[in-house]
Structure formats: structure tokens, C-alpha cells
Amino acid sequence: DVKVTQSSRYLVKRTGEKVFLECVQDMDHENMFWYRQDPGLGLRLIYFSYDVKMKEKGDIPEGYSVSREKKERFSLILESASTNQTSMYLCASSLPATSGQGGNQPQHFGDGTRLSIL
Amino acid sequence: KQEVTQIPAALSVPEGENLVLNCSFTDSAIYNLQWFRQDPGKGLTSLLLIQSSQREQTSGRLNASLDKSSGRSTLYIAASQPGDSATYLCAVILGGSARQLTFGSGTQLTVLP
Numbered sequence: 001d002v003k004v005t006q007s008s009r010y011l012v013k014r015t016g017e018k019v020f021l022e023c024v025q026d027m028d029h030e031n032m033f034w035y036r037q038d039p040g041l042g043l044r045l046i047y048f049s050y051d052v053k054m055k056e057k058g059d060i061p062e063g064y065s066v067s068r069e070k071k072e073r074f075s076l077i078l079e080s081a082s083t084n085q086t087s088m089y090l091c092a093s094s095l096p097a098t099s100g101q102g103g104n105q106p107q108h109f110g111d112g113t114r115l116s117i118l
Numbered sequence: 119k120q121e122v123t124q125i126p127a128a129l130s131v132p133e134g135e136n137l138v139l140n141c142s143f144t145d146s147a148i149y150n151l152q153w154f155r156q157d158p159g160k161g162l163t164s165l166l167l168i169q170s171s172q173r174e175q176t177s178g179r180l181n182a183s184l185d186k187s188s189g190r191s192t193l194y195i196a197a198s199q200p201g202d203s204a205t206y207l208c209a210v211i212l213g214g215s216a217r218q219l220t221f222g223s224g225t226q227l228t229v230l231p
Contacts, residue, residue, distance in 0.1 A: 109162040
């Protein structure tokens with residue numbers, strides 16, 4: 001089974017701190033994703049990466065950056081944490097799309113990190 | 119912009135009932151559609167993935183259908199059990215991007231013993 005591991009289940013930080021959220025997957029997946037989940041807003045994509053050292057912005061990248069130095073690890077960085085970044089953060093990974101019409105691979109998610117910014 | 123809607127937002131049924139969860143999307147040019155389950159305080163578990171060329175997928179008591187032309191998908195759960203209680207999310211990937219999922223807001227299902 002695919003295992004996506006997020007380093008912390010719960011995290012409390014202060015406004016202005018630099019925060020690192022770590023995600024590791026053990027299935028050699030090329031694609032990795034960071035989402036945040038908020039009541040009433042659902043899941044929104046922050047950043048994703050389809051290869052080592054490659055990254056693309058999702059729908060809400062402002063205030064965040066990412067790092068993918070190794071294939072198995074994708075880090076989300078809050079450069080200067082603010083209270084509106086209090087949220088549930090979910091990491092996911094997947095294989096690249098296969099060839100052929102409609103071919104694609106499911107995304108597999110970690111258990112999430114509930115981050116509170118005070 | 120693709121929008122994904124799930125109705126109802128919450129559903130409560132007695133154990134043993136068959137039920138249907140609905141998902142609709144505004145842009146029919148999807149690459150695939152994926153159904154997930156989320157337990158409280160947890161991440162998402164992938165249930166079924168339907169490619170754009172398929173009409174349905176089955177896994178155990180779950181059956182998901184896809185009608186691209188009408189922009190709809192349904193998740194059918196047979197003989198529901200209390201362990202099926204969770205939030206069910208559908209998500210689509212648009213053709214061309216092949217990576218970015220757009221999620222619905224979910225249906226919170228409670229199966230009463």
C-alpha cells in the first residue's frame with residue numbers, strides 16, 4: 001500500500017514564525033501535492049510538484065513556498081506565518097498520467113497536519 | 119472555472135439501506151473523476167477513480183458512475199453499515215492539466231445502527 005507520511009498531526013506556531021510542514025511518500029511517486037482544507041471552502045491546492053526541483057503554483061500559493069530536493073519528500077514552507085493560515089494541511093502523491101485516453105493515477109493522501117497560528 | 123457540487127451536504131440513513139451520493143461538475147472536459155472518503159480528523163482515502171472513457175467503476179459494495187455529457191457522477195453504496203459513516207468527496211481533473219484535482223465540498227454520511 002502507498003504510504004504518505006506527514007511529520008506532525010498537530011502543530012502550534014506563532015505569528016511571524018517560519019513554519020515547515022514535511023511530507024514523505026514511499027512509493028516512488030513523481031507527483032506530489034499540498035492542499036489546505038477549511039470549513040465551507042473545501043480542499044484547495046496550494047502547490048504541486050511533478051519532479052525533483054520542479055514546482056507549480058496551485059490555486060492559493062500566496063504566503064507559501066515549497067521545496068522538492070528529493071523525490072520522496074515535499075516540504076511546504078510558511079515564510080512568515082499569519083493567523084489566516086490556521087488550517088488543516090494535506091499532502092498527496094501520485095504516479096504520472098499513463099498514456100492513452102483518460103489515463104491517470106489516483107492521488108493518495110496523508111493523514112493531515114492541523115496547524116494553528118496564534 | 120470548473121466547479122464541483124455535491125448534494126446533499128449531509129445524509130442520515132438506517133443501517134442496511136442502499137444509498138446514492140451525487141456529484142455534478144460544470145466543465146464536461148474532464149480527464150477523470152475520483153471519489154474519496156474522509157474520516158473525522160483524518161486524510162482522504164481514495165475509493166474509486168473513473169477515467170473519462172469509462173462509465174462506471176465498482177469496488178465491493180461501492181459503484182461509481184460517470185456521465186460526462188450531463189456533468190454528473192453518482193456513488194452508490196449498497197447495504198450501508200455504520201462503518202460507512204464518513205464524509206465523501208468527489209474530485210475531477212480537467213483535460214490538459216492531468217494533475218490538478220478540483221474538489222466538491224463533500225457529503226457527510228451517517229449510517230445509524
